[in-house]
Amino acid sequence: MSTYNSKSSGRRSNRGPRRRRERDDYRPAESTPRLPEKKSLWQRIMSIFSPKKASSSGSRGSSPRPAQQQQSSRPTSTVSSSYPGSSAPRQTRKPEAVDVTTPKLYVGNLSFDATESDLSELFGGVGAVQNVDIVSHKDTERSKGFGFVTMTSVDEAKRAVEVLHDQEFMGRKLVVSGAKTPIDR
Numbered sequence: 001m002s003t004y005n006s007k008s009s010g011r012r013s014n015r016g017p018r019r020r021r022e023r024d025d026y027r028p029a030e031s032t033p034r035l036p037e038k039k040s041l042w043q044r045i046m047s048i049f050s051p052k053k054a055s056s057s058g059s060r061g062s063s064p065r066p067a068q069q070q071q072s073s074r075p076t077s078t079v080s081s082s083y084p085g086s087s088a089p090r091q092t093r094k095p096e097a098v099d100v101t102t103p104k105l106y107v108g109n110l111s112f113d114a115t116e117s118d119l120s121e122l123f124g125g126v127g128a129v130q131n132v133d134i135v136s137h138k139d140t141e142r143s144k145g146f147g148f149v150t151m152t153s154v155d156e157a158k159r160a161v162e163v164l165h166d167q168e169f170m171g172r173k174l175v176v177s178g179a180k181t182p183i184d185r
Helices: 017-025 041-049 116-124 154-164
Strands: 076-079 090-093 104-108 129-136 143-151 175-178
Touching: 104 154, 116 129, 116 143, 116 154, 143 154, 154 175
Parallel strands: none
Antiparallel strands: 076 090, 104 143, 104 175, 129 143
16 A cells, blocks of 8 residues: 655655755855955944054055045034043034024024923023924934924024023033025025
């Protein structure tokens, strides 16, 4: 008597040892030159901060550029880095000063704990406030650290910029300037 095997239909499957053998045929020969190993993300990051060695061969004809040329032409100020083990100063840029042409103001460098009512009270001391919006992340709904305040007139907005720009609020110095209009972008 013969036994019936449900897994075998008598036909050879396309999968299995035959396919593995075909892949083995495509292996590169030992004499094929190998490309240099790619650096991992961590190795690339560390190579940025490690001191560069001057190459005497100059095979590509480029010498290491001074650090001043590598940075952008924007005005920057140095802030000590908050990353452990990092001794390089972190570059920060000052926000653009936008003229106040509308009653809408940009308020930056807000504390993440600041609420719209806190901003309304602060700007209410300078003039009448129409609207306050703090921009938050759409998924986490945590503040992004900036917002917009709409005053009732352009004159009140200009006065608010003069009074509140660089003032300490909830442990941070505020950045208050005119909001960019969509046409300016």
